Amino acid sequence: MPTIRMRRDDLFRIVGRELSREELEDVLFMLKSELEEWGEEIEVSVDDSERPDLWSAEGLGRAIRLHLGIQRGAPTYEVHPSSYEVINEKPSARPLIVAAVVKGVKLGEEGLEQLIQLQEKVMLTYGRNRKRIAIGTSRADLIAFPIRYTEVDPESHSFIPLHEGEEMTLEEVLRKTEKGRAYAHLLEGYRKYPVLLDAKDRVVTFPPVINSNDLGRIDENTRDIFIDVTGNHLPSMVTALNVMVTALAERGGEIYEVRVNGEKYPDLSPREIVVDEKYLRKLGGYEGDIVDPLERAGYTVLSERPLRLLYPAYRGDIRHPRDVLEDLLSAANYNSLEPLTPEVYTRGALNEETLLSDAVRDLLVGASAEEVQTFTLTDPELFRVLGMDVKVTLSNPVSRTYSALRSSLLPHLLRVLSKNVMLHYPQRIFEIGEVYTPERELRVAYVEAGKEASYTTARQVLEFLGRKMGWNFIFKEGEHPLFIEGRTAKVYLGEEEIGVVGEVKPEHLERFNLIMPVAGFEVRLPSSRR
Amino acid sequence: MEEVARKLSSVEVKVLEILGEEFRRVEEIARDTGLDEAAVRRALEYLSSKGLAEVNKESYTHWDWTDQGRFYVGNPLPERRLLELLKEKGEVPLEEAKGLLGDELAPALGVLKKEKLVKIEKGRIVLLGYVEKFPWEEAIRTLEGEGLDFLQRRGLVRRKRTTVTRARITPLGKKVRGIKVDLIERLTPEILRTGAWKGKEFRHYDVESPVPPKHFGSKHPYVEFLRKVKEVLLSMGFKEMEPAPVVMTHFWNLEALFVPQNHPAADLGAADTYLVEEPQKYMEVEEREIYEGVKEVHGRVWNYRWDDEVARRLVLRSHCTALSALTLRRPEIPGKYFTICRVYRPEQVDAKHLPEFNQLDGIVLDPSLNFRHLLGLLKEFAEAFVGTGNVKFKAGYFPFTEPSVEMFAKHPSLGWIEIGGAGMFREELLEPFGIDVPVIAWGLGLERFFMTRYGIHDIRELFTEDLGRLREIPKVWRL
Incomplete structure (x- = not known):
């Protein structure tokens, strides 16, 4: 979720009045946002990754202005006709482009900071780190129109990338600049790279990587800005463009259309949605006024019956009456709605595994064992040194310690014993938990360490468990990597093998620094296999 | 003197029995008698006040872990985690390192920068050199050798004052120990069967002294x-x-x-x-x-x-x-x-x-x-x-x-x-x-x-x- 910084007085200037800290916090709460820092500069985290229109002082200020009722209904914007043109030759790497020109912007330092921040956040989050959307901003006054959006050989065109000192080919940009290295993967596998060339064949932008230093360097005094949005998903590109130009309009910018292969952008006319008022009232449990909160959420109410609404073109997230419901209720303020206790009658119940685990836990606690809980993630090496293996491993582990799912509980219990050698003996511990073999199984394992620990003592505990649970275990001589040969039994329930009991081999004890005999068992809880 | 012997509690008797001419540490006495350490200390106080034992206390200072330091006995220090991460990747963006190391990033960076093993460049941590083992990595485990002062400044180890209590028997103690008194020490099935308890007194326990803790079965909290x-x-x-x-x-x-x-x-x-x-x-x-x-x-x-x-x-x-x-x-x-x-x-x-x-x-x-x-x-x-x-x-x-x-x-x-x-x-x-x-x-x-x-x-x-x-x-x- 994006975190945005801005100057407090700049935000309040856009809102149209000052707010106290508490007032601001309350408004932000209903805009899915939280105030993180309060001072000359403020920081706000915006939860909604589908609302790029809130990711700048301009956009947030506009939303607050609406919420407070300083401005009402869907904001409208005039788009001036113009002769600006982009010819899209559909580069294969990112075949779509939309664009606009904004003139007469008074950026200043604040505006410039906001522009850069908004552009970056939109590309990163909404644009999937430039994969779906890349945004270029350039000097409209220096560009010779029409612009050609085309693809070229990596070596054929050179330009000075933004903030670099020397001219480079596109291929060099990918290799030599920081941004180039960061985004080169998006062009991997393409023989030609997308580029915006102006009428004088100069590089304006090399999307999704970097702007030209000559034509694309915006500073606080820049008045006329050309914005291009390239990518492969038109609906979100259109939203991104609308978000950018309407933010600049908050700083006095006049918006001019750009024709892309005959299509005019940006289209800022408000969109219409028709909603059944009964639907809003029923699902919202809402009895209050509908018009006022909707207006404060940025809707224009065209008619009440039926409820016909207009919403601004920078809202790409409104697809369904549900979206209107949320805007209505949050503008009305969740905290002013009276909570209702659900009266739906249902009978509560625990699932079989919980009941089974409870019973086994009670019995083992009665057998004087202490319950432990270890991670289900494990280190395959721990299993390997014990002559065992894991069945489910991970492709992207952060560390080897947690790079597989355990296939057995006993290795973890031995590790627990090894970490408690300074405590008194006997020690009896158990764990109930999932293992993956690779199928999921719910198991219980128990070990005891002490002078008296033996096959017999471990089996006594297991048989106690079996007796109380009505499980008639059958023991058959068997083998297990953990246990001493001849002191290991496989545990059967009917025909089915469900576990093992035995005395731990001294070589393993030595490895775990244990100088006490250890015996134990591990069995699957019957009827828990899935 | 017999009166003194009769009044001894069972803990005192046990302790007195095990005391020798040479001074022995309380911990040893507790271990050999199976008594709780605090109970032994109490018994020694009583024995000493009756002139039966001589108690000697010496204090010294030594290194010990802080709560935070103890965690690092079995876990890598922050600088080691960061160093290994960098060894694998060469360089890591600060943001990412912050995500991976959390609160441990600041101390890790502090140490590695001071050792000139990393530098920060354009928001990335870059590896300059690698060290297999810092001397203090051994010290945090063993509390010995080089680097303990450094660990102390980081709040991972501290100087701790420990008092050692030793005790030995006095000549009077020996005499009292030799006196046979006719008290029931431990009630046994044998005594109950034969009725030998009739008309006899029981040795007093020091019922106010602590008993050793014992742990039983319990659920994981x-x-x-x-x-x-x-x-x-x-x-x-x-x-x-x-x-x-x-x-x-x-x-x-x-x-x-x-x-x-x-x-x-x-x-x-x-x-x-x-x-x-x-x-x-x-x-x-x-x-x-x-x-x-x-x-x-x-x-x-x-x-x-x-x-x-x-x-x-x-x-x-x-x-x-x-x-x-x-x-x-x-x-x-x-x-x-x-x-x-x-x-x-x-x-x-x-x-x-x-x-x-x-x-x-x-x-x-x-x-x-x-x-x-x-x-x-x-x-x-x-x-x-x-x-x-x-x-x-x-x-x-x-x-x-x-x-x-x-x-x-x-x-x-x-x-x-x-x-x-x-x-x-x-x-x-x-x-x-x-x-x-x-x-x-x-x-x-x-x-x-x-x-x-x-x-x-x-x-x-x-x-x-x-x-x-x-x-x-x-x-x-x-x-």
């Missing part, structure tokens, strides 16, 4: 806490969802919840989900009808190219709502369901992050439900789990719910804390399941309540393998 949480849900008429394997398709983890593939909500995207390597990376989704339905809705609403490979990818579930999605296959209506389930995130482990933890999630399905019921339910939870009805709601965002809400509750000691999130499942999500009644979905984090209540500051303690620590945590007998 966090497991027990979760069990109490289940009881609360049960009392509200919730049914526990059926368990499901943590290995599931990406489809059930995300797409089935109407989250488009590669959604920007970072903590839901593949970068924050563990991917399964073995035994297989992909699995078909069995429920073909639901699968095709979800795919169709995604195409229609989100308007993007669906990738079957992504949907079939096996992952470890990253949130419990995935279990709610599975429950939507065959729900009872009206129905109330909950689950406490284990979820997995590829995070570097530190005091605030675990690679796996538990979440509490649930759904309610009924034709009569509206958004205010959701608020009411959340308020009930705040009352049950935090003990307060003082809550406030924030508009929230979850890709699967609309409207969405986050709840904050006024905790008696922590102030306003976030309790959890909730919302009404989107109709687009419910459509492929053929569900046409409102469904409330909610999720709460549990670790925080538990930790606050039991004064636990390090989340790693929930899975501690230190039995001593587990024994310290009081019985969880109510929420």
